[in-house]
Amino acid sequence: MLHLLPTSNMPDSYADDIEKNGIPFLIPPPITLSWSDLAYRVKEKNILDGVSGQLASGQLLAVMGPSGAGKSTFLDVLCKRVKAASGEILLNGSPDFDITRTVSFVEQHDALFGVLTVRETVSYAARLSLPRNTPNINAHIDATLRSLGLQDVANNRIGTPLQRGISGGQKRRVTIACSVIARPRVLVLDEPTSGLDSGSAQEVMASIKRLAQETNMVCIATIHQPNWEVFSLFDRLTLLAAGRVMYNGPASIFSLPRHIHLSFPDHVFAGDIDQYLTDIGYPSPQHTNPVDQAIAIVNTEFYDNENDITSSAHLDNIASAWITHQSRYNIIPDNNQYHTSDIILVKQVSESRDAMRKAIILTQRNFVNYVRNLLGFGIRMGMYVGMGLMLATIWIHLGTSTDKINDRLSVFFFSVAFLGFMSVAGIPAFLEERAVFVRERSNGLYGPGAYVLANTFAVVPFLFACTILFSVICYWAIGLHPGAKPFFRFTLYLFLGVMAAESQSILIAAIIPIFVAALALASFMNGFWMCVQGYFIRATSLPRFWYYWAHWIDFQTFSFQLIVRSDVKGLTFQCPTIDGSCLCPFTSSLVPTQCALTGDDIVKNLGYEGANDGLYVGVLIIIIVFYRMAMWVVLAIRKR
Numbered sequence: 080m081l082h083l084l085p086t087s088n089m090p091d092s093y094a095d096d097i098e099k100n101g102i103p104f105l106i107p108p109p110i111t112l113s114w115s116d117l118a119y120r121v122k123e124k125n126i127l128d129g130v131s132g133q134l135a136s137g138q139l140l141a142v143m144g145p146s147g148a149g150k151s152t153f154l155d156v157l158c159k160r161v162k163a164a165s166g167e168i169l170l171n172g173s174p175d176f177d178i179t180r181t182v183s184f185v186e187q188h189d190a191l192f193g194v195l196t197v198r199e200t201v202s203y204a205a206r207l208s209l210p211r212n213t214p215n216i217n218a219h220i221d222a223t224l225r226s227l228g229l230q231d232v233a234n235n236r237i238g239t240p241l242q243r244g245i246s247g248g249q250k251r252r253v254t255i256a257c258s259v260i261a262r263p264r265v266l267v268l269d270e271p272t273s274g275l276d277s278g279s280a281q282e283v284m285a286s287i288k289r290l291a292q293e294t295n296m297v298c299i300a301t302i303h304q305p306n307w308e309v310f311s312l313f314d315r316l317t318l319l320a321a322g323r324v325m326y327n328g329p330a331s332i333f334s335l336p337r338h339i340h341l342s343f344p345d346h347v348f349a350g351d352i353d354q355y356l357t358d359i360g361y362p363s364p365q366h367t368n369p370v371d372q373a374i375a376i377v378n379t380e381f382y383d384n385e386n387d388i389t390s391s392a393h394l395d396n397i398a399s400a401w402i403t404h405q406s407r408y409n410i411i412p413d414n415n416q417y418h419t420s421d422i423i424l425v426k427q428v429s430e431s432r433d434a435m436r437k438a439i440i441l442t443q444r445n446f447v448n449y450v451r452n453l454l455g456f457g458i459r460m461g462m463y464v465g466m467g468l469m470l471a472t473i474w475i476h477l478g479t480s481t482d483k484i485n486d487r488l489s490v491f492f493f494s495v496a497f498l499g500f501m502s503v504a505g506i507p508a509f510l511e512e513r514a515v516f517v518r519e520r521s522n523g524l525y526g527p528g529a530y531v532l533a534n535t536f537a538v539v540p541f542l543f544a545c546t547i548l549f550s551v552i553c554y555w556a557i558g559l560h561p562g563a564k565p566f567f568r569f570t571l572y573l574f575l576g577v578m579a580a581e582s583q584s585i586l587i588a589a590i591i592p593i594f595v596a597a598l599a600l601a602s603f604m605n606g607f608w609m610c611v612q613g614y615f616i617r618a619t620s621l622p623r624f625w626y627y628w629a630h631w632i633d634f635q636t637f638s639f640q641l642i643v644r645s646d647v648k649g650l651t652f653q654c655p656t657i658d659g660s661c662l663c664p665f666t667s668s669l670v671p672t673q674c675a676l677t678g679d680d681i682v683k684n685l686g687y688e689g690a691n692d693g694l695y696v697g698v699l700i701i702i703i704v705f706y707r708m709a710m711w712v713v714l715a716i717r718k719r
């Protein structure tokens with residue numbers, strides 16, 4: 080169990096929460112994170128070179144630099160998302176710590192379910208990340224919402240294209256709330272203020288600062304052009320250019336703890352970035368934000384060579400200036416006090432063996448999303464209803480004469496092919512879900528196994544509901560094989576085909592998570608399966624090349640043949656008679672006793688006798704399971 084800090088030095092609200100609601104485990108003791116000589120190379124090119132630093136609990140580090148300076152690479156190396164060429168990362172002086180259980184990473188873009196409320200979003204994150212029997216979980220959620228200033232919008236929805244929700248700054252804070260709910264020791268944020276106006280940017284950074292201090296967290300953020308108010312919230316600044324450190328010291332003198340800038344004499348401690356720029360001969364012009372000046376002098380993209388030195392020589396000079404000055408600027412408070420051995424250094428995360436519990440929580444969240452997401456799922460269901468109505472009114476009362484056999488087959492083809500085709504409409508919702516998965520997985524909440532299970536658990540009832548709705552609307556109106564059993568068989572075989580098509584579409588979207596590309600490829604695949612399934616060209620007439628592989632792995636083949644067999648078997652189709660002669664379109668087992676064809680005659684003529692129905696159902700299930708497992712593999716391999 081983590082021990083508690085004295086709460087006297089904490090802001091009121093959190094200390095109050097602790098007292099009133101009893102959240103004993105949520106304030107872990109302070110830590111120090113340090114890194115030295117981090118380097119990252121790609122094909123012998125130094126992307127990051129010799130980056131060192133240290134940060135204590137409650138502190139915020141700004142990582143700044145021009146575009147391409149190596150800021151994102153630095154975060155990736157620090158979080159061990161890529162392997163450093165060299166260097167060391169220490170937590171409380173020790174390299175032995177589990178990074179995924181220590182760090183939460185907040186990506187640049189908010190990946191949230193638009194139909195959930197703020198509280199629901201954070202609550203699901205809490206249930207997914209905290210151990211099963213966490214006490215007072217609701218009090219913990221409330222405290223987190225309060226810390227991030229979200230209590231007033233707790234019951235508001237995040238927002239969808241159809242329904243306006245919370246503001247951009249509030250969304251950022253919800254994403255951050257989800258990342259800090261398990262009380263990570265280190266919070267890493269990639270551009271937390273990008274796309275926000277200055278007011279929202281300030282709100283977000285002030286919330287992060289407050290949370291860092293309240294929960295003893297170390298925070299590191301890349302940031303572009305903050306205004307002075309935002310910048311003043313940072314304790315330290317690492318300025319990078321071409322992967323090298325140009326400055327690594329106090330950000331603004333105003334953000335320094337009083338004991339630092341008061342207790343060190345001038346000859347020992349020089350000051351902040353503003354002072355440093357003056358010292359090295361690049362003072363900020365009056366009324367200029369020193370941050371802009373710092374970026375400007377290390378930005379060589381538009382370097383004009385005014386002093387007859389190359390841009391890389393210019394950067395070499397600034398990097399050398401830093402090496403000369405660093406001992407006076409890079410003063411770090413003594414954090415040895417934090418190096419205690421009884422500290423538990425991990426997030427309060429649940430174990431990975433909890434996969435089934437996580438899958439159930441994710442399934443619940445998916446259901447809520449399905450029920451509320453009119454755009455993603457309501458419209459989709461409407462499409463199935465519309466398709467049912469269309470078939471019911473166009474193929475109405477087909478009857479059982481032999482001249483209607485083709486019309487009947489076209490109903491089955493159309494149902495299997497186009498209901499399956501409509502699965503491409505599930506791609507946008509999947510991509511929204513995938514973005515949330517990527518964020519949550521990178522923070523260690525759950526793995527691809529739990530996600531695939533939950534996606535399957537949720538999609539099965541949804542697709543079954545869509546299929547049965549379609550069947551109810553059109554089955555009796557068309558006049559297909561009478562009776563409850565044939566109706567349910569039709570629905571089941573159709574559902575299996577639709578489920579296979581859906582699994583294929585989201586597998587494609589998992590491989591290529593770009594909407595337009597996934598849509599195009601999934602549509603192509605559906606078109607391809609239509610061509611080789613044996614309706615347009617009889618399977619026996621298909622070129623052998625296509626017949627032997629494509630036809631027999633095509634889910635439409637099995638779904639279509641199962642439906643045809645189930646429908647026509649047991650029915651009798653009347654042949655026309657002209658001048659007393661019976662004109663059946665193909666050999667009948669009933670002639671001459673009866674001028675008609677049996678369902679078996681039709682099945683035989685089409686070449687659909689094949690294996691038994693159970694085997695075909697089994698093949699369909701295997702195809703579905705194969706697609707789902709392939710999706711699991713793709714999600715396991717593709718981390719972003």
Ligand SMILES: Nc1ncnc2c1ncn2[C@@H]1O[C@H](COP(=O)(O)OP(=O)(O)OP(=O)(O)O)[C@@H](O)[C@H]1O
Pocket residue numbers: 121126144145146147148149150151152153
């Ligand atoms: N895997 C890689 N292969 C090749 N080049 C890479 C790789 N990773 C990073 N780079 C290069 O390293 C440089 C630094 O990239 P990085 O994304 O870290 O910069 P950044 O400072 O975050 O830029 P921005 O602010 O524009 O996002 C860039 O020139 C980038 O093209």
